[in-house]
Amino acid sequence: MTVAIAGAAECDLGKTGLDVLTLQSQAVIRALTDAGLTLSDVDGLATNNIGRFPVIQLAEYLGLRPRWCDSTFVGGSAFEMYVARAAQAIDAGQCSTVVISYASNQRSARSRTLTAAGDEYESPYRPLYPASYYAMVAQRYLHTYGLDRRHLAQVAVSARERAQRNPKAWTYGAGPLTVEEVLAAPLVSSPLGVLDCCLVTDGGGAVVLTSLERARDLPRPPAVVLGCGEMLDHTSMATAKDLLRTGAVESGRTALRAAGLTPADIDVIQLYDAFTISVPLGLEQLGFAAPGEGLSVTTPMNTGGGGLAYCHPGQFGVLLLVEAVRQLRETSAETALVHGTGGIFSSHATVILGVDR
Amino acid sequence: MSEWWEATRDHRLLLQHCDGCGSVQHYPRALCITCGSSDLSFREAVGTGVVDSFTVVHRAGEPYVLARVRLTEGPILLTHLDDIAEPRCDMPVLLAWRPLPDGRHLPVFRSADGL
Ligand SMILES: [Zn+2]
Numbered sequence: 001m002t003v004a005i006a007g008a009a010e011c012d013l014g015k016t017g018l019d020v021l022t023l024q025s026q027a028v029i030r031a032l033t034d035a036g037l038t039l040s041d042v043d044g045l046a047t048n049n050i051g052r053f054p055v056i057q058l059a060e061y062l063g064l065r066p067r068w069c070d071s072t073f074v075g076g077s078a079f080e081m082y083v084a085r086a087a088q089a090i091d092a093g094q095c096s097t098v099v100i101s102y103a104s105n106q107r108s109a110r111s112r113t114l115t116a117a118g119d120e121y122e123s124p125y126r127p128l129y130p131a132s133y134y135a136m137v138a139q140r141y142l143h144t145y146g147l148d149r150r151h152l153a154q155v156a157v158s159a160r161e162r163a164q165r166n167p168k169a170w171t172y173g174a175g176p177l178t179v180e181e182v183l184a185a186p187l188v189s190s191p192l193g194v195l196d197c198c199l200v201t202d203g204g205g206a207v208v209l210t211s212l213e214r215a216r217d218l219p220r221p222p223a224v225v226l227g228c229g230e231m232l233d234h235t236s237m238a239t240a241k242d243l244l245r246t247g248a249v250e251s252g253r254t255a256l257r258a259a260g261l262t263p264a265d266i267d268v269i270q271l272y273d274a275f276t277i278s279v280p281l282g283l284e285q286l287g288f289a290a291p292g293e294g295l296s297v298t299t300p301m302n303t304g305g306g307g308l309a310y311c312h313p314g315q316f317g318v319l320l321l322v323e324a325v326r327q328l329r330e331t332s333a334e335t336a337l338v339h340g341t342g343g344i345f346s347s348h349a350t351v352i353l354g355v356d357r
Numbered sequence: 358m359s360e361w362w363e364a365t366r367d368h369r370l371l372l373q374h375c376d377g378c379g380s381v382q383h384y385p386r387a388l389c390i391t392c393g394s395s396d397l398s399f400r401e402a403v404g405t406g407v408v409d410s411f412t413v414v415h416r417a418g419e420p421y422v423l424a425r426v427r428l429t430e431g432p433i434l435l436t437h438l439d440d441i442a443e444p445r446c447d448m449p450v451l452l453a454w455r456p457l458p459d460g461r462h463l464p465v466f467r468s469a470d471g472l
Contacts, residue, residue, distance in 0.1 A: 120362075125423055126416075126421070126423070132412050135412035136410035136423070136425055140410040140446055143445070143446040144446075189413070189414050189423075190415070236384070236435070237425065237435045238432075238434055239384075
């Protein structure tokens with residue numbers, strides 16, 4: 001592929017008191033400014049989560065008439081999928097400049113409604129969606145590998161640690177977290193407690209994609225799209241045959257193969273950490289560790305603090321991309337793997353980004 | 358698929374069997390997800406299984422044990438574990454029934470230990 005991310009930015013995060021379209025506008029304008037572009041350059045748009053016809057609402061609000069759009073709605077991995085679709089569209093000449101954007105004001109609005117499959121065979125048992133699914137994955141994981149809650153708690157502790165270096169993080173300045181604090185926090189759905197779960201905040205972000213050739217003439221160093229992969233899975237809680245086998249296997253493998261890379265070639269990982277269990281299992285499924293050894297991976301990851309400690313506005317996928325771009329621009333990292341998941345490991349999408357060589 | 362729910366009035370847990378390829382599936386659908394056939398019939402499950410995983414759900418009111426039970430026939434059911442002090446993965450369980458206000462029953466599971 002010959003497409004790159006030329007601009008990336010967050011909207012206001014935390015508890016903003018702003019409406020969704022205002023937050024979206026912030027994200028879009030800041031990402032375009034970062035790219036050295038303006039709204040008039042944009043001819044492709046991808047978003048979701050704005051009531052009826054999300055992408056048309058955003059386009060109208062921004063005064064755009066895009067010739068290409070995507071509004072695939074599969075949970076938090078959608079934004080990684082938009083990168084794949086946008087790269088194909090730009091390569092095919094369908095459009096030249098795509099903005100991928102997202103925002104939510106779920107903390108200010110005090111609501112986050114995710115409709116489950118409406119499954120008449122599951123709702124009578126009152127699962128917490130999505131927490132109870134991840135909890136059952138965690139239970140099975142701990143059982144299978146002879147681990148306990150203490151091991152998972154370490155994931156939250158490390159996330160907090162990284163967030164202390166990110167002034168934009170929700171938990172910035174909150175100081176370090178201890179394993180004991182994670183264990184002592186109220187249980188949500190055992191073995192997961194409150195501090196095993198991602199944050200509930202406002203926030204969002206946007207990235208701008210254009211051809212690599214054009215990106216080279218823009219102010220910021222391009223983050224080249226090297227490969228993409230995706231996989232859809234289940235949406236009910238009882239249909240996955242094996243809780244410890246997710247679509248990240250195929251998604252990651254496809255993306256790495258397209259990039260001509262292996263996990264050993266990846267310098268930094270941005271992995272959707274909706275719950276602590278997501279981290280070790282995700283790293284294993286993506287090929288960074290053998291089964292049961294995901295907690296010992298040392299590759300830099302979730303550098304901004306992740307969904308557990310930085311920001312989690314309902315769908316976190318776009319902010320994984322923003323942070324990956326930041327890492328490629330500001331650190332020695334030359335390759336980044338971004339992996340989004342949606343729902344209850346329902347959807348998976350992986351994007352490999354690299355510096356321009 | 359009200360036939361499935363109606364059977365719970367008589368404490369019968371139904372599973373959908375494919376008349377074409379013999380696959381067993383849950384939840385009930387209009388087609389077999391293995392071969393695509395629409396020739397499907399319900400048969401009663403034997404009512405045994407093992408706990409694939411579980412979680413104690415803490416929300417308003419009493420905590421309850423949500424579980425995935427892998428039935429002997431193969432399919433997995435989302436359900437509750439009742440009266441099991443210390444649930445564990447892979448423990449054998451037996452079908453039990455919890456009445457609903459309208460006369461239907463909810464299939465739940467109890468420990469099979471000691472049987
Ligand atoms: Zn069949």
